[in-house]
Amino acid sequence: MKEIKHFAWDASHLSEIDSIWINGSEDMETIIDMATQSLHHFGFAFLRNLCLDDKESTAARLTLLGENLGSIVSQSPRGELVEDVCDFSDVEAEDKRGYRSAGELTPHSDPSTLIALHCLQPAMTGGESYLVNVRSIHDHIAATDQTLLEELYKPFPHWRVEGSHGIAQAGPYETERPVFCENNGRVSCVYYRPFIELSAQTQQIELSETQVAALDLFDHFSRSDELALRTTLQKGETIIVHNRSVLHARTGYQDWPNAQDRRHLLRLWIDAPERFPVHPQHELGDLFA
Structure with a gap:
């Protein structure tokens, strides 16, 4: 695949966001090619219809995607490769990693080359994701x-x-x-x-x-509204973000009353320095190896 020049987009350039969604029901080779092009160009890739309804099959399909993009790495000393992104604040001691609560997450980059998020269940209100180039x-x-x-x-x-x-x-x-x-x-x-x-x-x-x-x-x-692309992931939608090209953030949210209906995303960290090389000082590698 030829090298694709990175596009320095802002909110005004992406009014037609529906046109760049990738059909996740295509064969994996096609999905990887399209996702790689989008990640090089925009710093993110949006996918629909990638995964199935139940969590186990979805995690397996998401893992296959990650393995084709790079190496899936652990996200904490617990060693999990597919992490549950939910509000655990009422059932565990304080956790300084904000994705385990319902509060706002300000724009930041994660350690891995790529992060993939798949929505199993959106929040009752809030939980809007936004990306900044x-x-x-x-x-x-x-x-x-x-x-x-x-x-x-x-x-x-x-x-x-x-x-x-x-x-x-x-x-x-x-x-x-x-x-x-x-x-x-x-x-x-x-x-x-x-x-x-x-x-x-x-x-x-x-x-x-x-x-x-x-x-x-x-x-x-x-945090400028003029630069940020804002979207709320719906059930069955997946986003992959290049952590060195795009910052990601999330607004706070209010969850459903029943615990089984809570906002629930699955997350992968993917190390892919060969596919998406950056300056050596920003190659953080497998943080929890």
Whole structure:
């Protein structure tokens, strides 16, 4: 397949979103080819009719998709390959990983190259997903303040979660990492601001005024309605996101009264550095290996 140039889209470019949905009932080779093209071009792929109604068959079909795109990796020290994205806040102790609650998730990137989310059941209200193009954020910052853009290419503190790379206790990484990197003309991003601030606080490092201003400007554009593509996944729909090209987020939601009707997504983390290469500093690999 020929290389496809990344498209720096914003909300205005995707008014005809229905035209880019992929039919998941096609043969797997066709699905993978179309999904790969969409991921290179947009940084995401939307699929319908990929999976079956019951959870086990759906997980198997989703796993087959992931294995054809790259290597499926664990999402926590628990070692799960297909993770349940639900609100567990009423049945377990506090979990700092927000996908296990009903609260808002701000724009961020996950560690793996790709994330796949399949909807088994939407929420009663809310739970809207939104995507923001990294290159669009980058270019809007460049047009606003070149100095702050340059700051985001410089190293920032970052945080290591419990269990990552075999480390038992969470804490700051010894090395720092930039928010933006560029490789062969392609801008990539690794971003979760709470972890930057937690790492700095733990090390008693005070972020500079320029660093704070750069992160504030990044947040401004990452949450801009002019840049964000918003959609609510419906039952049977799947989205795959390239974590270095697109940030993803979710609004808070209200669930159905009955536990069996709760909002429920299945999630894969897929490592695919050969298919979707980025700068080495943004290749995070199998975090929980």
